[in-house]
Amino acid sequence: MTKNKIKKVAEYYKECLNCRAERYTPDEKIGRSFSDGVVILKHCRYMVNEILSFLEQNRIEKALRWLGFLQGCLWATGVFSLDELKGHNKPS
DSSP states (O other): OOHHHHHHHHHHHHHHHHHHOOOOOTTOOOOSOTTOHHHHHHHHHHHHHHHHHHHHTTOHHHHHHHHHHHHHHHHHTTSSOHHHHHHHHSOO
8 A cells, every 4th residue: 555545545534534533631540341442433533533643654564554454443343344444454
């Protein structure tokens, strides 16, 4: 994925997460259970901002790793299907 594509996908997720999750505070603990999807989505909202920051710093590899984790969380919480996530990663 190119830097611009990563940015486009991250901004799309940021928009989606703004509607679904309250602000995450770093002192919140995320359990081992997926039953607390709200906390997971709050953490995702934090992560997407970090991804955009990594891109500004040209830390593309780190942004890609975080994007992959973020997409896994979005799939696990039922926000997007695997097919939808694959579509997000396809070249424009």
